[in-house]
Amino acid sequence: MNLTLHVWRQKGPQDKGKLVTYPAPNVDSDMSFLEMLDEINDELIRKGEDPIAFDHDCREGICGMCSQVVNGRPHGHQERTTVCQLHMRQFNDGDEIFVEPWRAKAFPIQKDLIVDRSSMDVIMQAGGYVSCHTGGVPDGNTFPIPKKVADYAMDAAECIGCGACIAACPNSSAMLFTSAKVAQLAALPQGKPEARKRVQAMTKALLDEGFGNCTNHYECEAACPKGISVKFIAKLNREYLKSMIPSSTAEPV
Amino acid sequence: MNLFTSTVGRKILMAVTGLLLIGFITVHLLGNLSIFWGADAINAYAKHLHDLGLLVWVFRLVMLCLFAIHITFGVQLYLENRAANSEDYAIQKTLVTTFSAKTMVFTGLIILAFLLYHLLHFTVQVTNPAISATNLPLVDGHLDVFSMVVLSFQKVFIAVIYIVALIALFLHLSHGLQSWVQTLGWSTGPSQDKVTAVGKILAIVYGLAYIAIPLFILARIVK
Numbered sequence: 001m002n003l004t005l006h007v008w009r010q011k012g013p014q015d016k017g018k019l020v021t022y023p024a025p026n027v028d029s030d031m032s033f034l035e036m037l038d039e040i041n042d043e044l045i046r047k048g049e050d051p052i053a054f055d056h057d058c059r060e061g062i063c064g065m066c067s068q069v070v071n072g073r074p075h076g077h078q079e080r081t082t083v084c085q086l087h088m089r090q091f092n093d094g095d096e097i098f099v100e101p102w103r104a105k106a107f108p109i110q111k112d113l114i115v116d117r118s119s120m121d122v123i124m125q126a127g128g129y130v131s132c133h134t135g136g137v138p139d140g141n142t143f144p145i146p147k148k149v150a151d152y153a154m155d156a157a158e159c160i161g162c163g164a165c166i167a168a169c170p171n172s173s174a175m176l177f178t179s180a181k182v183a184q185l186a187a188l189p190q191g192k193p194e195a196r197k198r199v200q201a202m203t204k205a206l207l208d209e210g211f212g213n214c215t216n217h218y219e220c221e222a223a224c225p226k227g228i229s230v231k232f233i234a235k236l237n238r239e240y241l242k243s244m245i246p247s248s249t250a251e252p253v
Numbered sequence: 254m255n256l257f258t259s260t261v262g263r264k265i266l267m268a269v270t271g272l273l274l275i276g277f278i279t280v281h282l283l284g285n286l287s288i289f290w291g292a293d294a295i296n297a298y299a300k301h302l303h304d305l306g307l308l309v310w311v312f313r314l315v316m317l318c319l320f321a322i323h324i325t326f327g328v329q330l331y332l333e334n335r336a337a338n339s340e341d342y343a344i345q346k347t348l349v350t351t352f353s354a355k356t357m358v359f360t361g362l363i364i365l366a367f368l369l370y371h372l373l374h375f376t377v378q379v380t381n382p383a384i385s386a387t388n389l390p391l392v393d394g395h396l397d398v399f400s401m402v403v404l405s406f407q408k409v410f411i412a413v414i415y416i417v418a419l420i421a422l423f424l425h426l427s428h429g430l431q432s433w434v435q436t437l438g439w440s441t442g443p444s445q446d447k448v449t450a451v452g453k454i455l456a457i458v459y460g461l462a463y464i465a466i467p468l469f470i471l472a473r474i475v476k
């Protein structure tokens with residue numbers, strides 16, 4: 001395949017950055033998108049130029065590190081696929097491909113296609129956990145959890161924390177990501193004691209980190225490589241309402 | 254965080270005030286449609302409202318609060334979201350969002366501007382004094398609201414202002430009439446698709462019913 005790439009190049013956080021055009025002749029359709037970029041980089045290094053910097057780790061769609069907007073869509077146009085699992089056979093000979101970093105104020109660009117996603121870690125640290133005593137592994141079925149509930153929590157737990165939802169959101173809101181964590185933990189018995197505190201703390205961190213507010217565009221769900229549903233945002237909204245009802249037994253928020 | 258500062262809390266306040274405003278436009282529409290039953294019907298309806306006395310002022314105060322809350326948070330969220338957004342992508346693609354969802358704050362502000370004009374026109378009656386009910390001859394001892402409305406909408410300029418504003422209302426409702434279900438946490442995923450369909454149909458019903466009034470008068474079908 002013979003392709004033309006337009007890749008966002010930016011030397012560092014302060015640099016203005018611009019799209020640079022690279023011809024990509026002889027692309028094998030069995031390559032993954034990142035392998036295709038590896039080849040371009042090989043060529044750049046050979047010529048003594050700075051290779052394109054991009055994030056990646058597992059290259060099998062589970063770690064959430066890869067983060068590229070391909071032709072205006074986070075992770076590219078193939079549904080439920082991370083960009084590392086996107087293959088060149090999804091493109092046509094002669095295509096022009098635009099490759100850009102996640103764009104949001106809360107994701108400062110570090111270099112080229114690499115953005116700093118620590119703001120998502122701050123949301124996690126605010127409440128994406130359960131507090132429990134560690135020790136021996138508890139016996140199986142100590143907590144009876146109905147299959148439906150376990151499945152629901154698993155669906156939410158599929159989130160790999162990549163940030164595509166934020167990159168796609170017209171408001172740069174992190175609501176889908178946050179709601180996946182809130183919903184997963186609120187559904188399970190281990191997460192219930194801290195449910196009120198969690199939803200309050202995580203939604204506060206979301207605003208404090210400079211993400212926008214959700215206004216129900218649902219672009220996040222369409223972009224998510226793991227198919228996380230916006231029903232979890234409705235669940236988060238319910239959890240928030242519940243946390244506002246005074247209770248004498250629940251943990252203070 | 255409390256309702257007035259939290260990201261979810263403010264959305265919930267917008268949804269609740271938005272719903273109450275929908276309650277208002279429903280009653281207002283049903284009342285206004287009486288114009289199709291002739292002059293006596295709408296004049297009697299108008300007299301009914303005037304006779305409520307003090308209650309009218311209580312109602313106006315409540316409406317003012319609803320609008321104030323809805324607009325304050327609507328504009329605030331819009332500004333915060335714009336600030337959170339970085340520069341555009343070279344190819345800007347949206348997949349599922351709608352024109353009406355993207356223009357909520359603008360259609361909202363058009364509604365606000367229209368509301369002010371509407372009050373000056375039909376309530377304070379200063380924009381077209383010659384054809385205001387206070388200056389038209391009384392019929393059976395009470396104000397001739399019917400003639401004021403008909404004479405107004407026979408003017409193309411006034412009818413167009415109303416029709417444009419009502420199109421903005423229709424767009425606002427076609428997102429708003431379904432969005433609140435998600436905001437209040439009542440959607441369960443697949444159910445939201447049905448809610449969205451019902452919301453859009455309702456928005457069309459409201460839009461057509463409201464626009465029919467200036468349109469039918471402009472076309473001299475009602476006179």
Ligand code: HEM
Pocket residue numbers: 214215216264267268269270271272274275278323324327328330331357358360361362364365425428429430432433434436437
């Ligand atoms: C008759 C008047 C109005 C009605 C019936 C109405 C109704 C609604 C409803 C039901 C929503 C959905 C809330 C949700 O998503 O949960 C909404 C959203 C919104 N309204 Fe209004 N509204 C009216 C006037 C206005 C005005 C005057 C403004 C002025 C700025 C405005 C600005 C907005 C904005 C920006 C949103 C989107 C908020 C968001 O999704 O976060 N609205 N409206």
Ligand code: SF4
Pocket residue numbers: 158159160161162163164165166176177180223224225226227228
């Ligand atoms: S919700 Fe989806 S898009 Fe958002 S961070 Fe999780 S996996 Fe990525």
Ligand code: FES
Pocket residue numbers: 055056057058059060061062063064065066082083084085
């Ligand atoms: S590199 Fe791990 S998900 Fe793409």
